[in-house]
Amino acid sequence: MDFFAAQDRARRNTGRLVLLLVVAVVSLVAMATLAVALVMVISEGGQQQAGGEPLARALDPYLLGSVALGVLALVVLGSLFKHLQLRAGGRAVAEAMGGRLLNGNVRDADEQRMLNVVEEMAIASGTPVPAVYLLEEPAINAFAAGHSPQDAVVGITRGAIERLDRDELQGVVAHEFSHIFNGDMRLNLRLVALLHGLLLIGLVGHMVLRGTAGRRMLGGGNRNNNGQAAMLALGAALMVVGYVGTLCGNIIKAAVSRQREFLADASAVQFTRDPNGIGGALKKIGDHQQGSQLEASNAAEFSHLYFSRGIRAASGMLATHPPLDERIRRVDPQWDGELPSSAERRDSGEETAAGPASSGESRGRDARQLMAMALATIGQLDQAHLDDARRRLDALDPRLLEAAHDPGAARAVAYGVLIHLEPGTRAAQRELLEGVADPGVLRELDALEEPLAALPADQRLVLLELAIPLLKQLSTAQYATFKLCLERLIAAEAAPGALHWALYRVLVQGVEGRHSRRRDRALTALTEPAAVLLSSMARAGSDDDDEARRAFAAGVAELAPLALDYVPGPTAFAELDMSLDRLQRLNGEGRRQLLAALAGCVEHDGRVSVREAELFRALAEALDCPLPPLLDTH
Structure with a gap:
């Protein structure tokens, strides 16, 4: 896989997809405009009003333009609202799904194993270490989300970390890292925002329909029958237009997602050189009672982000993921169709011993x-x-590894790496932090003096990458102080x-x-x-x-x-x-x-x-x- 070609191709595909959705939006706006204009004319009294036939008055350029702007504004504002909700990147998706951050908050061996797999994958690939979120769901599923590698997160379900062995987890994580490499994440979040704007037309129609029906029930009689009938027609028209638009958007989303899933599966095999990893995970999904179905209330909104199908969606053109058996056969052509027994327990979870480092090679x-x-x-x-x-x-020294995963000590790790770049300036740089840095962080820094001094030069960047997910959790005030301290340390270098x-x-x-x-x-x-x-x-x-x-x-x-x-x-x-x-x-x-x-x-x-x-x-x-x-x- 050519990284640069894949990134450029993802951007071209994003542009084409956005253009296709824009064409769909324009078509829907035209349909909604005509429907609203007709309803407005009819509600004013139809042919009895001076001004000609209803259709002729409905096609009045001023009326059409006004309504079109209103409908378009509704779509744009809906998309912008969702975009602003997701501007935090992957974290916004994970928190919307009810995820709990694992970095610095590991509670059991399964969670630690998952964090280790993600960190190894990030360091091995040279990507920033993503935040890892756990979804308390029995299903076997995962996702990667974000606008860029810097704000990417990896989400994983409880069912996945409990039922998959280490090689299978590695295959799933490699699949998600492929989405990061290929530029799929930004495309996925843009799809969420655009589809929300289309859906808003239907939601407004639904609200108009319910509100008008309620007034008819309360009002009784024939008063304003024409106006109420027109509003009912308007609500129904907007619902139809909005849901047809959403359907078209979902078909486009599903078509793009299915192809990206095949590519990510192939990349996972290429990365790990082990088709049994991702293949085993897919087979366990097929055998698991819960499968990959998520229970979160808004799971459908992010359906195209998941490792496997997360909702009970229609098949065919609306399926966001290829059929499970087809995915399995692509990574394991010799598969006989049998699935592992649901009673089979996963491996004990012991870390497999790393083979000899390839540096010897x-x-x-x-x-x-x-x-x-x-x-x-x-x-x-x-x-x-x-x-x-x-x-x-x-x-890595266990003390440094523990500090890099601690919300308070992570800042001390960052200061320590920069201070120890040049031994001759350590004392002067340490003094610069007095009265500026948090006293607790300075105590952590002093406690780490010995392992920091012994830190090999080729481990500095690795240690910083491990600490970054914890540094992202700093409050605005804490980060401002942290950045000021970093600038002082750099300025003090001789x-x-x-x-x-x-x-x-x-x-x-x-x-x-x-x-x-x-x-x-x-x-x-x-x-x-x-x-x-x-x-x-x-x-x-x-x-x-x-x-x-x-x-x-x-x-x-x-x-x-x-x-x-x-x-x-x-x-x-x-x-x-x-x-x-x-x-x-x-x-x-x-x-x-x-x-x-x-x-x-x-x-x-x-x-x-x-x-x-x-x-x-x-x-x-x-x-x-x-x-x-x-x-x-x-």
């Missing part, structure tokens, strides 16, 4: 091979990186480099999310900010300016015939921020080219240092390009 590769492999793994998953992620988590800024940027962007931007620019239109980032990457590999210039030239060679000018350093953090903000407008091919040039800077001297590898990964993450940890750095 990659030892001896030169820098060019290593960076070529890194670029090839963007938006990908494989067992080697999953094993490496588990090894990295197991190697010789701040691009890695300091990149780690700070990963933290801030991970907590705040990324502002939505159109990705329509080619690299040729953004050469100045690209030169700033390439120059900073070149200096990360050497303190010698001549060597940095040679590294920069090697990177620019990857962009031939495009020419860029070296930007002497050091570069102010504000300029780096501005450059990265502009580069987030790059299209898929532009981001591919930029990362190839950054890789050229790194590999030019035949080695890849930990500092270069971590900066490269941090920049890729800031550009929304999920890059797994490099398996061999030195």
Whole structure:
């Protein structure tokens, strides 16, 4: 799977889908306008009124325009209202479904196992660690939701974590991560908002119908019979138009969703190299009494987000998911049609031992091979990186691992990583936090001094990624203080480099999310900010300016015939921020080219240092390009 092509394809498909829905909305507005206009004319007395035939007066441009604007405003306001409800991203969906946050709030072994699987998958793929929500539902189901990887969440049901073994959970989570990689999440949330606007027409019609019927029952007699009949007709017309529109929207939604589910299933097998994982989960759904049916009152609203069908929906064109047996046979062509016994208990839940880290396989590769492999793994998953992620988590000091999962100590972890980038400035930076940072957080920071000092350089980004879901839970006041402290720590560095800024940027962007931007620019239109980032990457590999210039030239060679000018350093953090903000407008091919040039800077001297590898990964993450940890750095 080509990550950049998949992302661009998702954006094109989103545009086409939105255009198709706009055509449907225009058609529905026209139908509703004509119905409302006719009812208004009839309610005024029909032919007896001066002004001609009802149909002729109903087609009056002024009347049609006024009604069309009203109906269109109803659809737009309904969609906008739902969009604003969902602007928090995946968290809004999970909370609407009654989910409970697991990060920092694990209560039993099943929940811990699920959190471990998600964290391993995120670290192995280079994506931000998503928040994990548990739905207290007996069904076996899951979903991924959000506007971007920064605000993505993974939801899982109680039935899934209790009945699926570790390999099956990994297959389900890999399926959901495929939706994150392929850009499906934003499309799904836009569908929810648009369909809500269409549904609102029918809901208004239903309200008019009920209100008019109620007045007729209370009023008695024949008074205002014509007007009441007209209102009944209006309510019925709006209901029909609204529900026909919703039906059309649901057909479009279902058609798109079914194809994305097949792709996500195939990606899960590709990522884990184990068809028995996702295949076993699908078979258990088929054998489970509750299946994948969710009981939440608003489950239908998010039906296209789920791992498997979450509602008792009609089949055929309205089915949001392909038939279960067809999905199983696609991942397991040898399946004989038998399902596991419902009485069969899942595995004990013990963590399977990670195989030998694949870094042994990659030892001896030169820098060019290593960076070529890194670029090839963007938006990908494989067992080697999953094993490496588990090894990295197991190697973390338990005190740091516990702190990264604690709502209070997570801030201390972030401060500690930045403070320990340069040993010579630790004491001065620690003093800067006095009187600003929360005293309890400072006590946690002091308690973590020993494990932070011993933290391997290639574990810093991993530790920060684990802490980000907890940092997202900070109140507005807490986050303002936290960000102020981060800025003070960065400003106190004696010789701040691009890695300091990149780690700070990963933290801030991970907590705040990324502002939505159109990705329509080619690299040729953004050469100045690209030169700033390439120059900073070149200096990360050497303190010698001549060597940095040679590294920069090697990177620019990857962009031939495009020419860029070296930007002497050091570069102010504000300029780096501005450059990265502009580069987030790059299209898929532009981001591919930029990362190839950054890789050229790194590999030019035949080695890849930990500092270069971590900066490269941090920049890729800031550009929304999920890059797994490099398996061999030195």
